[in-house]
Amino acid sequence: MSSKQQGLLSLKSPWTDNGNSIWLGSVLSLQRNIEKFNFPEKLPLDKRKQLFSIVTQELATSQYLDSPFVLEAEEISPTEKEYLHEHFLTLASFMEAHAGEGFVLDRSGKFLATINLNDHIRFRLLETQEDLENACNRLEKIEVSLGKEFNFSFSPRFGFLTSDPAECGTAFVASVYLQLPALIHTGKLQEFLLNHQDDSIITTGLKGTMGDIVGDLLVVRNNYTLGLTEENILASVRSYATKLIVLEQSERKKLKESENTAIKNLVSRAYAVLVHSYNIEVAETMNAISLLKLGLELGWLDGVTFKELNALFFSCRRAHILAEYGEELDHAELPHKRADFIHSILKNAKLHIEE
Numbered sequence: 164m165s166s167k168q169q170g171l172l173s174l175k176s177p178w179t180d181n182g183n184s185i186w187l188g189s190v191l192s193l194q195r196n197i198e199k200f201n202f203p204e205k206l207p208l209d210k211r212k213q214l215f216s217i218v219t220q221e222l223a224t225s226q227y228l229d230s231p232f233v234l235e236a237e238e239i240s241p242t243e244k245e246y247l248h249e250h251f252l253t254l255a256s257f258m259e260a261h262a263g264e265g266f267v268l269d270r271s272g273k274f275l276a277t278i279n280l281n282d283h284i285r286f287r288l289l290e291t292q293e294d295l296e297n298a299c300n301r302l303e304k305i306e307v308s309l310g311k312e313f314n315f316s317f318s319p320r321f322g323f324l325t326s327d328p329a330e331c332g333t334a335f336v337a338s339v340y341l342q343l344p345a346l347i348h349t350g351k352l353q354e355f356l357l358n359h360q361d362d363s364i365i366t367t368g369l370k371g372t373m374g375d376i377v378g379d380l381l382v383v384r385n386n387y388t389l390g391l392t393e394e395n396i397l398a399s400v401r402s403y404a405t406k407l408i409v410l411e412q413s414e415r416k417k418l419k420e421s422e423n424t425a426i427k428n429l430v431s432r433a434y435a436v437l438v439h440s441y442n443i444e445v446a447e448t449m450n451a452i453s454l455l456k457l458g459l460e461l462g463w464l465d466g467v468t469f470k471e472l473n474a475l476f477f478s479c480r481r482a483h484i485l486a487e488y489g490e491e492l493d494h495a496e497l498p499h500k501r502a503d504f505i506h507s508i509l510k511n512a513k514l515h516i517e518e
Contacts (some may be wrong), residue, residue: 171250171486172354174270175273176474177289177290177474180291180311180477181470181474182470183289184469185342185373185408186339186340186341186408187341187342188289188290188291188340188389189295189337189338189509190252190287190290190337191295192287192335192336193209193287193303193334193335194285194330195282195284195306195309195310196282196283196284196315196326197283197313197314198314198315199314200214202281203279203281205230206263206279211262212262214263214278215263215264215278215279215285218276218278219267219278221313222267222276222309223267225226225308225309226306226308227301227304227305227308228270228274229274231269232267233266233267234266234267235258236257236264237242237279242486244260245482246483246485247275247476248482250483251275252338253287254370258473260411263279264277264278265278272287273289274286275287279324286305286306288302295397295401298339303393316441320334322334329389331469332389333388333389333396335393335396336388337395337396337397337400338384339382339401340381340382341381341407341411342378342380342381342456343380344413344453344454345414345477346407346411348425348429348454351414355407362387363385363386363399364386364403365380365384366383367381367384368380370437372381377445377446377449378453378476380453381407383403384400385399415460417506418461419462424475427463429461430455430516433450433451433453433454433458434454434464434512434514436451436510437505438509440502442498443502443505445481445501448479449476449479452472452479455467456469458473462518472477475509478504479505484497484501484504487500487504
């Protein structure tokens with residue numbers, strides 16, 4: 164195991180102490196570019212390295228970060244890049260990051276800055292509570308402190324300039340991650356989305372589209388960054404997410420009061436898959452964990468907590484399993500090692516759905 168990976172593994176996980184049933188967390192991001200430097204795609208390697216050096220030096224001494232450290236893209240393995248991608252729930256992969264590019268993290272496991280990937284700087288902040296406003300304030304403090312050292316590219320007409328013109332303005336994106344098994348498995352989610360269409364909001368799965376929702380996880384984020392303040396964006400995202408949460412809670416209450424044999428069957432099968440599989444893949448695992456959380460909410464399961472299931476949900480993915488067992492693990496063994504890992508977490512879980 165490399166020293167760099169040891170550094171990654173020393174990150175605190177926001178998911179291990181997360182007992183949330185529906186609102187799993189949020190990711191807030193800001194993009195910034197520095198005046199007098201071309202966008203990274205048009206920046207020669209020597210200039211990319213220069214910019215990387217000066218930006219990371221400033222971030223590494225920021226008073227608003229918890230023991231920050233720097234990872235240069237060319238010095239970390241593909242598994243480590245994938246680990247970062249999984250940990251911070253990014254839509255874009257970091258696999259193509261190379262010389263003159265990299266990352267700044269802090270030990271809290273909540274902060275990530277990517278340097279020279281599409282834009283000069285992209286700040287990300289994870290938050291597992293529903294306190295979007297305080298998280299936004301912290302992110303802005305980090306950005307403002309860096310802005311005292313560099314002039315960011317800014318247009319009076321278009322706001323902060325980014326490599327993608329559609330992301331100019333505030334260049335701020337708020338993404339909320341909601342686990343909605345009751346709505347999805349009763350067919351009510353599509354009805355809601357059709358009846359609450361909002362051009363200012365995008366809904367996707369973890370992979371960035373609605374075509375493949377894994378783990379019953381819906382991502383709610385703002386569609387526009389131009390002509391809006393951060394406060395406007397947070398308010399619209401929170402409002403839409405709250406409507407979904409209220410409806411999910413209502414649907415769960417109905418399920419608890421009814422004898423929905425279809426949902427009981429889904430939860431029972433999910434339990435069997437997780438507890439008895441010899442090999443298991445990521446998507447199947449995440450889908451089953453979501454149903455187990457629903458079973459726990461409905462009183463059909465005990466011997467395990469929401470915190471344990473949430474931690475398992477985020478740590479069952481490929482790079483996290485490799486980090487647990489070592490990168491030298493034969494990838495053909497991954498499904499079996501994942502199953503073993505799941506069994507160790509769920510060893511005391513008991514299902515008691517009445518006939």
